[in-house]
């Protein structure tokens with residue numbers, strides 16, 4: 011793929027910029043889109059690996075795909091936070107069905123690279139499979155492989171081994187760049203097989219770096235960005251590139267660094283996580299412009315938010331962080347938040363919109379950055395257990411609207427409009443003449459007022475902290491809307507009729523006025539609707555949006571022979587309306603919880619999807635459809651007056667799913683490393699004198715930092731052997747772990763005590779990224795005898811800090827940093843042991859260096875028959891590590907998708923923590939006395955829903971309190987009839 015063949019065409023003013031390689035005109039033929047002014051027209055068909063070359067251009071309004079306007083309505087998910095590739099398809103299908111046309115993913119360098127030069131894209135790390143699945147699902151991909159990603163993952167995505175290398179990360183340091191190039195080469199080798207431009211996949215946009223504000227205006231930063239740009243291009247990536255600017259500083263706008271003479275291949279993007287308490291910001295056409303103004307910093311490129319908060323991450327619990335659990339994130343950033351903020355974004359002309367997160371998933375194993383716990387649910391529209399939540403309603407509504415109503419792809423700011431108690435945005439499409447009004451209520455009480463529109467004064471009600479979209483002059487197929495107080499969601503043609511769907515809040519009175527130059531025949535097909543034809547040739551339709559589901563009104567004859575079906579739905583009903591394009595025509599399906607796939611075979615409509623509650627299924631589609639096949643079963647149907655095919659009976663709700671009680675536990679104590687006689691001769695001697703860590707090495711003493719000895723993830727053991735300790739009074743152990751770290755020490759097998767990372771001083775310790783402290787243990791007289799002694803120390807690390815500010819904070823030491831003695835000055839010879847070779851299936855971040863992990867006690871095949879039987883709740887007081895194992899059988903019917911979690915509960919005073927292993931997979935860390943997480947999602951694929959599972963808990967107990975486990979049980983988190991076949995991982 012030669013760079014010289016790439017065609018960029020840069021045109022000036024409001025014209026389109028295009029980017030493509032080769033193109034349909036044959037090799038070398040310029041194919042970049044070059045129209046002078048792009049009219050409003052239908053959006054491009056959903057993308058696939060269709061074998062055709064495509065162009066990706068843009069103007070100031072929107073992206074232009076093959077010359078057609080595309081509003082990008084994208085949701086973020088991270089394949090690395092869902093370690094079961096079959097479930098990627100489940101989440102992607104949910105996104106596509108609910109109105110997204112793109113998925114944005116980070117690719118985490120550390121997840122794929124256990125060591126320099128070693129890269130793994132197999133199994134749960136199969137990026138190629140993810141990109142194929144996204145293309146098969148019909149979603150564009152926004153690819154964000156770093157090298158730095160942040161994302162609340164260990165080291166912000168930097169591999170552990172990078173923390174032990176020379177040179178400053180996120181600069182143009184040659185050593186760092188050589189590692190970066192190695193990573194990008196590996197990623198791009200896969201990505202270039204999936205480029206939308208080439209017709210081999212759906213990768214549409216590609217991000218280099220993330221929130222890079224460390225060197226925005228100096229030579230270092232420019233050289234670094236330029237290097238990344240050129241490297242990605244030279245790897246054959248020919249889609250537009252971009253960066254995600256934190257704080258809308260106007261950093262890295264087009265022209266701010268050297269792109270090797272290429273123009274038009276770079277977009278400006280910025281992110282935003284406004285507090286739900288604040289007034290939604292104007293980061294585009296209504297904003298101040300320039301830096302800080304968001305899109306205004308780059309007037310020639312379309313408004314682009316690569317990340318806009320759709321929830322927020324939750325920190326650990328306890329007094330310092332006070333994490334409250336993700337129900338709180340979902341409550342504060344609820345559906346109304348989404349409408350208020352995202353409609354404001356659209357009003358500001360932000361037509362590339364990615365919601366971070368749309369499915370948060372799980373930071374399993376040692377993936378989480380110190381700031382977060384295992385669940386990365388994020389309060390997102392799709393929860394960690396893959397359930398679609400109430401937050402989907404606005405996403406679904408806006409997503410389908412932007413794809414099915416082209417007027418929204420090109421909006422200009424229009425004359426200011428004022429309405430009492432509301433903030434109003436007024437926009438118009440210069441080509442179609444449609445007007446759009448976003449009326450936002452920033453107060454807490456509902457406002458009812460008259461909105462002066464171009465179609466006259468319209469009385470609307472906007473609930474507190476919510477927003478409403480109102481349109482006038484929209485084309486509804488062959489007819490024209492005068493105005494509607496319900497929000498348009500989609501308009502399509504199915505068979506011989508036009509269908510327009512309007513939605514609103516439950517309890518709203520929808521008022522719709524249709525221009526009808528010739529009086530039509532009107533039939534209300536559901537009793538709720540009322541209509542009247544006035545003297546000014548307007549048809550007025552009024553519908554209360556109740557709980558009864560869909561309301562249908564048929565408009566026939568009049569100005570056109572094509573009937574128009576008007577549909578009205580409250581939010582809960584609207585999320586069960588699914589448009590779907592097939593090669594033989596468009597379908598609209600109403601009823602199921604999810605439509606995964608639709609296909610027409612002659613007169614048969616074959617649908618697959620999920621059912622949660624009892625429902626009918628109704629389908630509008632091409633003429634002549636007469637048979638409905640749902641998940642392989644033909645359902646009896648009738649043809650309705652609205653031209654749909656509808657099941658005559660009800661499709662039953664998902665069946666009950668019974669989960670077994672967990673019992674039959676067996677236990678085994680470990681930490682033989684504490685004993686003086688333990689053979690550590692194969693452990694690594696810790697005697698280095700220099701390090702690349704940012705943590706200073708104490709004068710004259712050895713480097714004890716675990717990363718310097720190749721131990722990058724999880725627990726690490728130290729054994730220090732010494733003589734000459736007569737008079738020893740005290741041992742001080744300095745250590746550095748990240749939040750919630752823990753240290754336990756033994757002298758000659760006798761517990762000295764445990765030390766937990768205390769609440770740090772927010773201003774100093776956190777900023778330095780160290781989370782370091784010193785544990786001081788007095789030494790009892792019996793242990794001061796002459797002769798050889800062994801000091802054993804277990805350090806639970808909580809991973810590396812992110813490097814958000816580009817200060818190499820990921821290089822702060824992890825593990826012991828220094829040992830000091832009072833009353834004696836013994837010479838200590840240290841040995842260190844962490845995780846053994848990375849698990850070839852589960853990856854390098856699955857395990858740390860606990861004895862049980864090194865012996866495979868977490869693995870399903872391990873024989874524990876001679877372990878001691880035990881039952882929960884358990885209470886014991888001791889210091890150290892104990893393992894508990896059991897197995898359980900599940901027999902969930904094959905056509906039921908059950909989402910299951912493991913719940914641990916106990917008296918929160920008890921200071922212990924458990925690492926949870928399901929079939930050998932490290933599903934996260936439970937800290938009983940910190941919280942807030944009690945339920946851990948067990949993803950199907952890792953979990954055998956039809957078969958036997960092995961559960962192992964590695965419990966670290968402090969001596970200060972009694973230790974559990976208390977209650978341990980399986981919890982049903984979601985169920986649906988349908989689902990997808992899941993391949994065991």
Ligand code: GAL
Nearest residue numbers: 159160161162220221317323
């Ligand atoms: C953004 C960052 C993301 C993630 C997010 C918070 O600023 O780009 O990677 O860290 O904040 O969840």
